[in-house]
Amino acid sequence: MNLKTIWILLKKEATLVYNDHSILLALLAAPLLYFALMGSTYFNKDEEEVSVGIVDLDNSQSSKSFLNKINATQKINITHSYTNMAEAKNGIYSFDVQGLVHIPKGFEEKLIAKESTPIGLILNNSKFLSSNDINKAVNLVAMEYAENSRQKFFESKGINSSLAELKSQPITAQINTVYNPTNNYGNFLLPALFILILHQTLLIGLSESVAYDREKKIMKLNFEESQFSFLNYIIGKTGFYLLLYFAYLLFTFLVVFPVFDLPLNGSLFSLIVVSFLFFMATICYGWFVSSFFKSQARVMEIMAFTSYPVFLITGITWSFKDMPIVLQYISNLMPLRPYFEFLKKQTIMGVESSLYNSEIMHLLVLLLVGYVAAMLRFYYLKKRFLKIKPRLI
Amino acid sequence: MKWSLYHIFKREMKRLSRQKSARNLFIIIPIVVFLLLGFIYYKGALREVSIAVYDNDNSELSRTYIRSLEASPNLDVNYYMSSEDDLETVFVKNEVQGIFYIPKDFHKEVLKGNAVQVKIYTNSTNIVFGNLLYKSAAEVTQLLSAAVVVKNMAPLGINPDKILGIVMPIDINTKVLANPQYNYVYYLLPGLATVLIQMIMFFAASRAFNNEWKLETYADLYATANGNIISMILGKYLAYMVFGLSLCGFLFAIVFPIFGIPIYGNIGSLLVLLLFFLTVNIFLGFGISLLFKDEIIALDIAIFYNSPAFVFSGFTFPIWAMPWLNSLYAQVIPYTHFLTGFLKIYQLNTPFKFILPEIQKLFIFLIIGVVIIGIGLIVNRKKIFLQPKLSAI
Numbered sequence: 001m002n003l004k005t006i007w008i009l010l011k012k013e014a015t016l017v018y019n020d021h022s023i024l025l026a027l028l029a030a031p032l033l034y035f036a037l038m039g040s041t042y043f044n045k046d047e048e049e050v051s052v053g054i055v056d057l058d059n060s061q062s063s064k065s066f067l068n069k070i071n072a073t074q075k076i077n078i079t080h081s082y083t084n085m086a087e088a089k090n091g092i093y094s095f096d097v098q099g100l101v102h103i104p105k106g107f108e109e110k111l112i113a114k115e116s117t118p119i120g121l122i123l124n125n126s127k128f129l130s131s132n133d134i135n136k137a138v139n140l141v142a143m144e145y146a147e148n149s150r151q152k153f154f155e156s157k158g159i160n161s162s163l164a165e166l167k168s169q170p171i172t173a174q175i176n177t178v179y180n181p182t183n184n185y186g187n188f189l190l191p192a193l194f195i196l197i198l199h200q201t202l203l204i205g206l207s208e209s210v211a212y213d214r215e216k217k218i219m220k221l222n223f224e225e226s227q228f229s230f231l232n233y234i235i236g237k238t239g240f241y242l243l244l245y246f247a248y249l250l251f252t253f254l255v256v257f258p259v260f261d262l263p264l265n266g267s268l269f270s271l272i273v274v275s276f277l278f279f280m281a282t283i284c285y286g287w288f289v290s291s292f293f294k295s296q297a298r299v300m301e302i303m304a305f306t307s308y309p310v311f312l313i314t315g316i317t318w319s320f321k322d323m324p325i326v327l328q329y330i331s332n333l334m335p336l337r338p339y340f341e342f343l344k345k346q347t348i349m350g351v352e353s354s355l356y357n358s359e360i361m362h363l364l365v366l367l368l369v370g371y372v373a374a375m376l377r378f379y380y381l382k383k384r385f386l387k388i389k390p391r392l393i
Numbered sequence: 394m395k396w397s398l399y400h401i402f403k404r405e406m407k408r409l410s411r412q413k414s415a416r417n418l419f420i421i422i423p424i425v426v427f428l429l430l431g432f433i434y435y436k437g438a439l440r441e442v443s444i445a446v447y448d449n450d451n452s453e454l455s456r457t458y459i460r461s462l463e464a465s466p467n468l469d470v471n472y473y474m475s476s477e478d479d480l481e482t483v484f485v486k487n488e489v490q491g492i493f494y495i496p497k498d499f500h501k502e503v504l505k506g507n508a509v510q511v512k513i514y515t516n517s518t519n520i521v522f523g524n525l526l527y528k529s530a531a532e533v534t535q536l537l538s539a540a541v542v543v544k545n546m547a548p549l550g551i552n553p554d555k556i557l558g559i560v561m562p563i564d565i566n567t568k569v570l571a572n573p574q575y576n577y578v579y580y581l582l583p584g585l586a587t588v589l590i591q592m593i594m595f596f597a598a599s600r601a602f603n604n605e606w607k608l609e610t611y612a613d614l615y616a617t618a619n620g621n622i623i624s625m626i627l628g629k630y631l632a633y634m635v636f637g638l639s640l641c642g643f644l645f646a647i648v649f650p651i652f653g654i655p656i657y658g659n660i661g662s663l664l665v666l667l668l669f670f671l672t673v674n675i676f677l678g679f680g681i682s683l684l685f686k687d688e689i690i691a692l693d694i695a696i697f698y699n700s701p702a703f704v705f706s707g708f709t710f711p712i713w714a715m716p717w718l719n720s721l722y723a724q725v726i727p728y729t730h731f732l733t734g735f736l737k738i739y740q741l742n743t744p745f746k747f748i749l750p751e752i753q754k755l756f757i758f759l760i761i762g763v764v765i766i767g768i769g770l771i772v773n774r775k776k777i778f779l780q781p782k783l784s785a786i
Contacts (some may be wrong), residue, residue, distance in 0.1 A: 022689045030697065038704050040716055047714035066563070092570065093743040094750075095733055118566050126571040126736040128580060130711060135567065141561040143535065149562045150542055157549045166508040170541045171458075173534035178484070180517035185529075188520045202697075267654050296483055297692055298414055301596055304696045308585055308703070309429050315434045315520060315548055318577065322436045323486075327429070342702055345485065355485045355625050381608040 001231045009236020011381030016209060022296070023212075024364065026205040027241075029176055031248055034197045042193075049077035050130045053097035055088045056081070060108035066119075070101065073137040086245065092124055094331050099123045099134035114149070129185070132215025172349060179348050190262055191347050192316050192340055194252055196307065198245060199282060199336060204303045206241055206283060211299040212289070220385040223378075230378045245279045257347075265350020274342055277363050283334040284370030305337045314340050335370070338362035397619045404617050409632060414600065418593045419636050423643055427586050432651045442522055442529075444491040445483050448473070452500035456513065458537055466527040482516060490522040491515045491530070503541055517622025546745055554770025571657075571740035572780020578652045579740075581722050586644050587735060588703040591674050591728045592695075594637050599695040603688040603767075606776060622770065624776065634746040637671040658738035662745045666738060669730045669755040677727070683769025686776065702728040712736035717764060730754040 017023050022385060052070070071078045080097050082088035092095045101119030110117040121138050125131040147168045155163035177183045213219040213242050226233035257264050264271070293299040313331045315323060320331070331337045342359035345351045409415040448455050448461065463470050469521065472487045483489060494512040502509045513530045517523035539560050546556070557564075572579045584650070603613040618625040645663075678695065685691040704710070705723040712720045712729070723729045734751030737743040770777055 022693050025693050025697075029654055034698075034755070037722065038701050041704055041719045042710060044714050045715050047711050050711070051712070051713075055604045090747075093737065093747045094743060095737065102439075110558070111562055113558070114555045114562070116564045117558070117562055118564045121565050121567045123567065123569050124567045124571055125575065125578075126740045127708060128575070128712065129709065131569070132528075136528070138565060139531075142561075145563050146539075146561050149559050153546065153551070153559045154549075163506065167506055167545055168510055168542065169539040170503050170506070170545070171534055172508060172510050173513050173530050175513045175530055176513060177517040177523055178480075178514045180523070181521070183515075183520055183523045185520060188518065295413075296601070297418065297688055300689070300692050300696065301414060301419060302422070304592065304596070304700065305426055305589065305709065307700065308589070309426055312430065312433050317519070318434060319436075319439055319442075319522070322439065323616070324432050324435060327432055327471050333729065348518050349481075349485075351481055353480070393543055 001235070002227065002229070004230045004393070005226055005229075005232045006236040006239065007234065010239045011220065012225075013209065013237055016212070017205070020208070020212065022300070023205050023208045026201050026208060027244060030201045030204075031197055033200070035194060035252075035256060035273040038193060038197065039190060039256065042186040042190050043260065044323075046182065046184040047133065048075055050075055050099070050133050051079040051081035051097045052076050052134055053088055053091045053100045054078055055083070055085055055100065055102045058103050058104045058107035062108035062111050065101045066103070066145070067101065069144070070104060070138055073141065076137045087269070088122075092122065095124070098127070098130040099138075101138060111377055138141055148279045178311075187262060187348060189317075191257075191343055192311070195339070195343060196255060196311050196336075198248055198252065198279075199310070200303070200307050201244055202241060202279065202282060202298060203286045203290075203306070206238065206286045207293065207299045207303050208296050210237075210287055210290040211296045213295040214294045217290075217297055219381070223382055228382055230375045233378060234287065234374060235283075238287060242276075243282055249275045249279070263348050263350070264309060264346075265348065266346035267353070270353065271343075271346045274339070274346075274360055274363065277360075277367055278335050278339040281363060281367040284374045285335065285359045285368065286376045287368065291374075291377050291381065310334060310336055313337075316340055323352055324376075332333060332362070332371070333366070335366050336364060338366070397617065397621050397624040398628045398631075400615070400617050401624055402512040402631045404614070405629045405632035409597075409636060415597060415636070418597050419640060420772045422593065423589070423640055426589060427582070427644060427648045427656060428651070430585050431582050431648060434581055435652065437578050438574060439521065440466055440578070442467060442491065442525055443471045443487075443489045444468050444471050444493060444526070445472035445474050445478075445487060447475075447478070448494050448501035449476075454480045454500035454503060455495045455753060457774075458495060458533070458587055461533045461537055465529050465533055467525055468533075474571065478651045484514075484516050490519070491526040493530070506545065509744060533718040562710070563637075571736065579654050581651060582648070582654060583735070584706070584708045584732065584740060585703065586648065587670075587731065588706065588728055590637070590640055590644065591731070592671070593640065594633065594671055595678045595695050596692065597636070597700050598633055598675045599686045599691040601633070601679055602682040603686055603691055604682075606686060607688055611776075626679060626766065629679070630672070631676040633675045634668075634671060637675065638667075641667050641671070641735065656739050657742040658740070659742070659745070662738050662748060663735075665696055665729065665745070666734050666748055666752065666755075669759070670727065673727045673755050673758040673762060676759055676766065680762050680765025680769055683766055683777070684772060686773060698726070699728075702726045706732045708732060727755060727758045730758075764765040 016029060017183045054067055056067065067078060070076055080091050085102065088100050092100060100122040102122065104118065107119065109115055123131045123134060150168035151164045154167045155161060159167065178322065213222060223233060226236060253264065253268065253271060290299055313327060314337045315331065320328065338359040342356050344387060345356045414546065443784065446459055448459060458471065472483065474483060480492060483492060492514040496509060499509050511534055515523045516525040542560055543556060564763055605614050614625060618647050645656065681691045681694055685694065704724055705719065706729045707723060712723050715723065730751045734748040737747050
């Protein structure tokens with residue numbers, strides 16, 4: 001390893017980034033703009049006041065009271081009142097409302113007569129989040145009615161009010177949402193989203209630079225400048241990216257997380273160290289993959305389409321064990337997979353170190369795999385470059 | 394103009410067929426990414442979420458409760474905790490998503506008529522599991538609780554016809570429209586695949602003209618069009634449309650059937666919407682391509698503009714819950730409007746008139762596309778109108 005050589009290559013790479021507006025945009029503007037733009041989308045972290053329509057054919061005191069209770073829940077906002085189902089159906093079709101509560105005639109009468117009173121709940125399930133919230137809120141209000149009705153029954157049999165209340169719901173479920181107390185969307189998605197932004201911008205920027213080297217035929221020159229030493233080359237070529245993304249790391253955990261009120265329950269030191277390892281592995285993988293491209297535009301096009309697959313294959317939004325076994329293997333070959341697990345345990349869960357050692361080991365193995373793959377590719381390309389005889393003038 | 398339009402169309406079809414970039418965008422990326430995304434969610438709905446149970450009572454009632462949990466299609470009791478187990482360790486080491494804690498004297502207290510609480514801890518680092526566990530836990534507990542209430546009511550004397558009306562006075566009949574199976578493939582794949590179609594069309598179109606300048610084939614293009622810019626644009630547009638429709642055909646005729654995704658709506662309405670959607674993206678891409686001579690800059694803009702389209706579309710997180718600036722940004726992406734129309738047709742099977750608002754909005758984007766093309770023609774007029782004439786001489 002020759003520090004002077006590395007320094008020369010590092011400066012050369014910094015100059016390339018500075019002069020290439022596209023790489024500059026990917027590395028400097030895109031992370032910050034996406035942080036602001038996409039992060040702020042989830043700033044409120046959860047939805048409130050989902051629009052719901054009603055068809056109250058009973059139009060009684062009881063039906064109004066029931067609907068008021070639904071409207072008083074945090075997540076529901078009754079925005080449309082329809083006179084009949086045909087009109088209400090149009091409301092659903094127009095996406096004016098996400099759900100519909102239909103109260104048939106005779107609602108109050110049946111309630112007073114202590115008969116089971118059917119009501120209709122129509123959900124537009126094309127978007128799960130809103131549909132789930134409406135379903136949950138309406139069922140909770142119905143459950144409240146059930147408890148009151150049961151309590152009144154026991155009271156009517158001479159049981160005192162407090163005992164009747166206990167008897168009305170003998171078994172209750174106290175549901176504690178651990179780690180994400182409000183079960184909100186923002187805390188669930190934002191940490192991973194910020195890391196994905198860094199991961200993708202790093203991959204796009206680095207791959208553009210490597211493809212540029214091949215397109216302009218300066219990779220051979222860089223190899224020569226590194227004295228054909230892989231270590232000199234890889235540190236010199238990618239050191240700039242590692243330093244830049246280390247700075248982004250600090251910015252993310254020290255500035256962005258507090259701004260978005262995201263939990264950081266584990267050790268900041270281990271978070272930074274492991275994140276550094278993660279970026280090293282990503283860089284090795286990134287260099288290896290992009291060394292196959294000879295066009296900057298083509299590598300940009302391809303890399304732009306990797307965001308969704310690499311994010312979703314980690315199982316962050318789904319059950320990992322329910323994915324096909326082949327995809328689980330592929331996922332386990334990507335640094336994002338163990339890193340997301342580690343990130344979850346370190347930030348939102350804050351578990352003790354023994355519980356995330358396996359993710360660190362996994363990441364170290366992938367770093368080694370990435371390093372070896374990049375090294376083998378380097379020696380393969382070196383061989384090819386050395387075979388090419390310089391043109392005679 | 395008629396024949397020049399045909400010649401341009403033919404020329405563009407040939408050009409795109411030979412281009413590596415078009416091959417990547419229209420063949421490799423859709424095949425790999427659409428299928429990959431489909432296979433990630435191939436199981437459709439989440440079933441049998443792993444849970445742990447701590448039975449501190451070991452009574453008949455607690456065992457009944459556990460049997461109810463085991464009988465739930467959404468839950469899988471795969472770990473029985475002992476007093477030595479720690480909550481955090483069980484969550485991480487046993488990879489369970491929920492822990493059900495049945496307290497001591499659970500049965501005794503219920504017999505005494507006292508209310509008891511089952512404590513449920515859900516790992517809400519992933520809200521998909523969190524929501525499902527909440528729903529299942531509430532269902533199982535409420536059912537058992539209602540059974541106990543009925544048992545307690547019987548000796549007090551109750552009219553059997555009134556039991557249901559007292560125990561559950563409001564009976565919610567839920568009708569779920571658009572994906573009643575809560576299937577994640579039906580939910581996510583169409584959304585993700587269509588956003589990728591927007592990206593593909595936009596990226597490809599954003600290099601339609603500047604790539605000709607780069608490869609120095611513009612003079613040939615100009616000559617083929619007999620200097621008629623409208624023929625040039627429309628000929629290219631038709632070729633891109635053929636590629637775009639093939640992409641849609643691949644999605645709806647191959648990918649959808651592979652994963653069993655149903656299309657509830659009218660295919661004709663869907664086709665009209667798709668034609669508008671593809672046209673808008675082609676025209677916006679052409680505008681960028683004519684405005685920016687450097688195809689890398691054009692591609693940067695295309696990537697930056699399109700990458701967050703899915704996040705802003707309101708598909709997984711509603712637009713009304715976003716800060717106003719973000720909801721404004723959501724409106725300036727054609728995909729947001731396409732998605733609404735698409736969901737209306739494909740999932741809700743709405744009549745055509747309900748997608749007219751979305752068609753109108755897409756039409757505005759089309760006008761914007763034409764305006765950008767116009768600006769591009771003016772800004773780069775020397776490159777578009779004059780240079781080929783000179784080279785023709």
